Amino acid sequence: MxxxxxxxxxxxxxxxxxxxxxxxxxxxxxxxxxxxxxxxxxxxxxxxxxxxxxxxxxxxxxxxxxxxSNLDEEWILLIKEAIENGITKDDFAYYLSFMKFKNSQKEELE
Missing domain, CATH: 1.10.260.40 (lambda repressor-like DNA-binding domains)
Incomplete structure (x- = not known):
């Protein structure tokens, strides 16, 4: 690590x-x-x-x-599945940015 x-x-x-x-x-x-x-x-x-x-x-x-190492098994399996399906670190960063944007838009509507 x-x-x-x-x-x-x-x-x-x-x-x-x-x-x-x-x-x-x-x-x-x-x-x-x-x-x-x-x-x-x-x-x-x-x-x-x-x-x-x-x-x-x-x-x-x-x-x-x-x-x-303190990630629960479900997170580890999701990460492994993402890697096996070709998701790159850049893809993951993009999805994370998108989710932050989506959540910020949701908060503005509330």
């Missing part, structure tokens, strides 16, 4: 993989391994560099309370 958090925070900061690797002093390939879950246990030194660069803490990167 560390990789997912690093990738999310990197995107939130607007860094490319190369930019974050350079700023944190980590090789691009090693960072890629972390984000893809190939390297699941990076050293504390690497985590500290990434956390500092991403304006967070090592504790936050390691905090299991904030990961997706």
């Amino acid at each position: 560390i990789g997912i958090k690093v990738k999310y925070l990197r995107g939130k900061k607007g860094y490319s993989l190369n930019e974050l690797a350079e700023l944190a002093g980590v090789s691009k390939s090693y960072l890629s391994y972390i984000e893809r879950g190939i390297q699941k246990n990076p050293s504390l030194q690497i985590l500290e560099r990434l956390a500092d660069t991403l304006d967070t803490t090592v504790e936050d990167l390691l905090d299991k309370e904030k990961d997706l």
